[in-house]
Amino acid sequence: xxxxxxxxxxxxxxxxxxxxxASPVAAEIxxxxxxxxxxxxxxxxxxxxxxxxHQLQAIEASPTVGIVRVPAIDGAIxxxxxxxxxxGLMIPNVSTAEAAVxxxxxARIPPLGVRGAAQSTRASGYGFGYERYIAEANANLLMVxxxxxxxxxxxxxxxxxxxxxxxxxxxxxxxxxxxxxxxERPRGxxxxxxxxxxxxxxxxxxxxxxLVRNIEQARDYAALGFTFIAMGxxxxxxxxxxxxxxxxxxxLRDPSTAKxxxxx
Numbered sequence: 001x002x003x004x005x006x007x008x009x010x011x012x013x014x015x016x017x018x019x020x021x022a023s024p025v026a027a028e029i030x031x032x033x034x035x036x037x038x039x040x041x042x043x044x045x046x047x048x049x050x051x052x053x054h055q056l057q058a059i060e061a062s063p064t065v066g067i068v069r070v071p072a073i074d075g076a077i078x079x080x081x082x083x084x085x086x087x088g089l090m091i092p093n094v095s096t097a098e099a100a101v102x103x104x105x106x107a108r109i110p111p112l113g114v115r116g117a118a119q120s121t122r123a124s125g126y127g128f129g130y131e132r133y134i135a136e137a138n139a140n141l142l143m144v145x146x147x148x149x150x151x152x153x154x155x156x157x158x159x160x161x162x163x164x165x166x167x168x169x170x171x172x173x174x175x176x177x178x179x180x181x182x183x184e185r186p187r188g189x190x191x192x193x194x195x196x197x198x199x200x201x202x203x204x205x206x207x208x209x210x211l212v213r214n215i216e217q218a219r220d221y222a223a224l225g226f227t228f229i230a231m232g233x234x235x236x237x238x239x240x241x242x243x244x245x246x247x248x249x250x251x252l253r254d255p256s257t258a259k260x261x262x263x264x
Contacts (some may be wrong), residue, residue: 087229088142104164
């Protein structure tokens with residue numbers, strides 16, 4: 001079993017990637033690219049648990065760990081996903097300490113929680129590693145709470161204080177929509193909000209995370225104290241790469257297009 005929680009809580013800079021297409025091939029390629037972690041998105045992404053199984057299997061040979069974003073705080077969903085053996089869960093729009101307590105309770109095995117365990121799941125090595133998994137799971141499972149609203153920002157410190165919440169992860173788009181502010185770069189009131197999240201995480205020995213589109217955004221957030229940073233998604237990278245290539249090939253047909261693209 002591959003874990004990442006200790007590295008995150010130690011404040012190590014950990015780079016990730018976002019996968020939404022439910023493709024095991026994309027997962028395998030990404031895991032060989034040097035990322036510390038991959039986020040498999042079951043909230044806004046394609047695919048189901050069967051697709052997730054194949055993606056987790058695809059990255060097994062690499063040191064990259066898999067984290068799964070689930071759509072809601074739901075013990076039945078948690079159980080099904082965690083039985084497949086990811087290194088952690090990400091939960092969207094965690095706005096209160098009460099919600100944080102509940103998601104930790106649903107994710108942990110007794111006596112620290114209420115999640116049921118089975119001996120022959122993939123997480124426990126189909127039974128061959130059951131005792132070790134039961135002994136390690138609560139201590140090593142990474143729990144990532146997304147902060148995506150004004151309410152979540154206001155309660156960031158109380159959320160970070162909950163034992164079992166390891167990363168406060170800003171969802172820039174949803175947070176910007178809720179605040180009515182642009183999020184292309186953290187500036188002004190938006191920068192103050194995300195900095196508050198990072199400060200709350202640091203005060204309680206937790207990590208702050210975020211999804212960014214480019215290295216400029218990554219540098220901005222790193223300067224604010226974010227250390228659990230994902231850059232780019234499979235959907236976004238395919239779209240931007242294909243558009244770029246199509247434009248470059250179109251320029252071969254029309255030299256004026258090439259000059260315009262070059263700023264001439």
